[in-house]
Amino acid sequence: MKSIQMRLMAGLLGSSLLVFGIGAAVIHFATRALLFREFDATLRAKAMALAAATDVNRGVVEFDLADELLQEFSRPHSAEYFQLTDANGRTLARSASLGTNDLARLFGTMNSPRLWNLNLPDGHRGRAIGFQFAPEESGTNGPPSTAAAPNRIVTLVVARSLRDVTHTLGALTSALLLAAAVVAMGMIVIIRLVVRRGLIPLGDVADRAARIDASSLGQRFDTEPLPAELLPIGHRLNDLLARLEQSFERERRFTADAAHELRTPIAELRSLAEVALKWPEGNETTMQAFHDTLEIARKMETIATGLLTLARCEAGKQTVSRETIHIKKLVDTVWQPLVGQAGRRQLRVAFDLPSEIRLTTDRALFGLLLANLFSNAVEYTPVAGEVCIRAEQRDGLFTLSVANTVDDLGPDDLPHLFQRFWRKEASRTSSEHAGLGLALARAFAGLLGMKIRAELVLPDTLVLSLEAPATS
């Protein structure tokens, strides 16, 4: 059973019954010892009374028992027995209750008599006391002669049924068992209540957890009222919620961004197709429509791949494998595809790349990072503007910067530069750029453990710089 309540109940019930059982056993044995001690004292007193009633009169052992005392032994089925034997084992006297049976002739001295358990002639368990003594001379009042002749020594064995003791102990055992049953039932009820009460906070946590869904991930467990045992669970749940909220937020942003950014190209495609279908034209217009379609499709592709890459970076799913990279070579490779566009826009491009600079980083990701920075510069530098790409390594710090002239960027725009889909001018919608380049660059820099910064050097130069610990 995997229920905490059941386990607690079973454990508590078992252990409390065990404790109760031990207590009951102690009570039982203590009572038994007490009863036996009293029994033995009574037995001994009776034996002493019998011994006192024995005397020697002119060499003959006489047994002069008071009537009321004798009566106890004389009933045929009385529970008390005695037998008096001489040194040779001949019976001098025996109780009527003994009939023709003998009692075992075991003995100690009067001061330390022998005590033992036995089966009585009536079949019951009994207990006997036996000792040897020298009866007093009758008529004399002196102490019994210690130097008595051996033939004067007699052995007295007195036995009594243990029936009363057994009954008492039996009653005690029954009472204890009954008490155990009552205690067990009481414990079941009490433990149930206590355990239920104790588990209420757990149920509360479960209820609150059950109420959380994708729309309420902003909620947190109030850990204040939680008991100490549930506090770690509360904290863990809150951590989990925070992580879930982050990843849901990423997903939400992705879908919202994708939906919003794809609206315009979809509208373009749709109206293009609707116009073409409604007013079919000659070959030239149709070809133009196909060109437009291709252009729109490319733009949608750029948006989709850019967003997916961003989502992967943010979710930390992009793996980074580092190697040592020759910076100048990598920059040359990445710049190569942009040469044509830079030429068409008449950009003046300058490189300041010391050939000895090396950096340990992920080649592919760093290449993509540079590609985004470079194409941003080529795309948004005004026609005939300047672009300067510079790398340096100093004081254990590697820096790579891309500076380009800008014509419409203000200091207020800098914080927005790395936001996805931020555009200073909506006119950028018409280019193939989706407004994701710098957002991607920042995501890549984050993955590579680099700092990326944008600053405006007045009057008109934007500097995007990357910083990383240098490779020694």
Next chain:
Amino acid sequence: MIEDSRHLQRSVSTGLRKSGYAVDVSGDGAEGLWYAESNQYDAIILDLMLPGMDGLTLLRRLRAQGRETHVLVLTAKDTVADRVRGLQAGADDYLIKPFALEELLARVQALCRRGYGRKSSRLRIGDLEINMTARTVTRAGAAIDLTAREYRLLEYLALRRGEVVSRSEIEEHIYGESVDPLSNVVDSAICTLRRKITPAGKPPLIGTKRGLGYVMDGPSE
């Protein structure tokens, strides 16, 4: 139409022209505002994210100047807050991208009609009836076959029933910038239209005011 997406400019303006509208297109907010200030348009289709000046600012400026030109905002911004902001800035209608061209045309048509204080889509001048939804024309129950441009011309004259409509107004509304000022394209179009809507024995509905323009009205009672 003030919209910075080249593709949308091309396809929507084609659709509008094919439907008989004269269309000016601008891809820049500031330029668009200049167009809107310098012409009497029936309706403006306005994007919100524009270079030069954003659509909402343009709209507020226009309204601040007391211009009542009907404006349909066409944008990718789809939240309720965006729509409310657009309508509060003075937009008459709001359409979210992507859109159905048919819907855009219908909304533009409704806006144009409202420009002439009409809510009904039917115009009746004498026994001539123009159904502006179906873009059909009948006279005395007989259907008249018109080209899109002829229809627009007829609709424009009918909407301004009783008013003298100048030749240059017709050029601006029906032909856009594509008219050579020296050509007599308006005169010949009016001539063709007159012929088509005037069966034998019926009174002409379009009159000429020498040196002023044309006027359309039903036969005087």
